[in-house]
Amino acid sequence: MVRRNDERRAALVDGAIEVLAREGARGLTFRAVDAEAGVPAGTASNYFANRDDLLTQAGARVYERLQPDEATVARQRASTRDRETYAALMRELVGRISDFRTGYLALLELRLEATRRPQLRKVLTEQVRADLWANVAYHEESGLPGDATAVQLLYLTLNWLIVEQLTLPDVLSEAERERLVTAAVERLTTSLPHPG
Amino acid sequence: MVRRNDERRAALVDGAIEVLAREGARGLTFRAVDAEAGVPAGTASNYFANRDDLLTQAGARVYERLQPDEATVARQRASTRDRETYAALMRELVGRISDFRTGYLALLELRLEATRRPQLRKVLTEQVRADLWANVAYHEESGLPGDATAVQLLYLTLNWLIVEQLTLPDVLSEAERERLVTAAVERLTTSLPHPG
Numbered sequence: 569m570v571r572r573n574d575e576r577r578a579a580l581v582d583g584a585i586e587v588l589a590r591e592g593a594r595g596l597t598f599r600a601v602d603a604e605a606g607v608p609a610g611t612a613s614n615y616f617a618n619r620d621d622l623l624t625q626a627g628a629r630v631y632e633r634l635q636p637d638e639a640t641v642a643r644q645r646a647s648t649r650d651r652e653t654y655a656a657l658m659r660e661l662v663g664r665i666s667d668f669r670t671g672y673l674a675l676l677e678l679r680l681e682a683t684r685r686p687q688l689r690k691v692l693t694e695q696v697r698a699d700l701w702a703n704v705a706y707h708e709e710s711g712l713p714g715d716a717t718a719v720q721l722l723y724l725t726l727n728w729l730i731v732e733q734l735t736l737p738d739v740l741s742e743a744e745r746e747r748l749v750t751a752a753v754e755r756l757t758t759s760l761p762h763p764g
Numbered sequence: 765m766v767r768r769n770d771e772r773r774a775a776l777v778d779g780a781i782e783v784l785a786r787e788g789a790r791g792l793t794f795r796a797v798d799a800e801a802g803v804p805a806g807t808a809s810n811y812f813a814n815r816d817d818l819l820t821q822a823g824a825r826v827y828e829r830l831q832p833d834e835a836t837v838a839r840q841r842a843s844t845r846d847r848e849t850y851a852a853l854m855r856e857l858v859g860r861i862s863d864f865r866t867g868y869l870a871l872l873e874l875r876l877e878a879t880r881r882p883q884l885r886k887v888l889t890e891q892v893r894a895d896l897w898a899n900v901a902y903h904e905e906s907g908l909p910g911d912a913t914a915v916q917l918l919y920l921t922l923n924w925l926i927v928e929q930l931t932l933p934d935v936l937s938e939a940e941r942e943r944l945v946t947a948a949v950e951r952l953t954t955s956l957p958h959p960g
Contacts, residue, residue: 594790676876679931693932719946728924735875736889751913755952
């Protein structure tokens with residue numbers, strides 16, 4: 569039987585995120601997670617059915633930890649609905665994701681591991697689809713400028729911007745990255761009727 | 765002394781790319797590369813000074829193999845200079861990169877390994893910067909629509925589109941991906957003077 573101890577489970581999943589980021593997917597073993605979480609060897613195997621279970625829970629936990637807190641959501645909902653605000657929100661989003669460096673690196677490791685593990689690919693696909701469409705729905709409800717295509721294109725653009733920042737931080741300077749986020753919002757939220 | 769045998773060296777570097785994509789950076793050993801290239805154990809260690817040397821040569825080789833052939837470049841240079849052509853070129857580029865699936869996955873593994881290896885990070889940073897600025901220069905010379913910012917933003921957008929396609933191919937359908945490439949070119953190459 570899987571034991572009920574939500575706090576310990578969360579500590580193990582958080583430990584798995586750190587191990588993924590530091591050692592890569594191949595370094596993620598139950599033993600390494602036990603050591604990272606500072607619990608007796610053999611603990612993780614009581615909490616997760618198998619390695620796929622641990623990997624998918626780590627992915628879900630990254631998304632959970634990346635959610636903005638209530639104060640941030642309230643402040644965002646109270647702000648004006650123009651491009652400048654949207655660009656500021658996106659710079660804030662990039663900052664929040666980049667600050668959880670190990671979480672984002674763990675997600676990249678999971679994506680690469682998903683090319684080798686069909687069950688993981690299936691679960692991650694559902695997570696990413698759900699997240700992407702939640703972003704589109706949240707945006708449409710918000711009244712911010714731009715259509716669903718703009719949200720999807722921003723999702724693509726900002727993800728690679730974060731990859732760049734976290735893996736090769738000197739390819740673009742911080743000022744260049746900020747300028748690119750602003751330009752992406754300005755251009756992508758503007759749909760032109762077939763310019764000549 | 766490093767032995768001179770360019771053909772065998774290329775076979776070993778190509779083998780390293782396959783091992784990186786299949787096993788991840790942690791699976792990349794001289795022994796695994798020897799086995800992948802079908803050469804006697806101990807061969808790779810005669811061709812590469814150390815593991816960083818092998819990793820950086822693998823990265824450079826992916827960029828080399830992704831270069832378009834002369835016929836493609838000639839055809840591109842002869843085409844018209846409008847947004848439709850640009851979008852078609854970008855769909856073609858995404859197709860060419862995605863077709864070298866193991867090469868692109870190897871680059872992602874190298875980026876993650878670069879977070880752990882400062883020397884690799886330094887060399888990859890130079891490669892990626894050089895590639896990005898070559899793209900900007902090639903574009904400015906081509907007469908295609910859009911400024912340097914558009915080229916940089918397309919670089920970001922299309923990279924994550926390819927990550928999506930290669931790691932979680934069912935998040936977006938092929939038709940959605942094609943539509944997004946076209947929309948990205950249309951919107952990003954249009955710079956508006958501060959819309960109200």
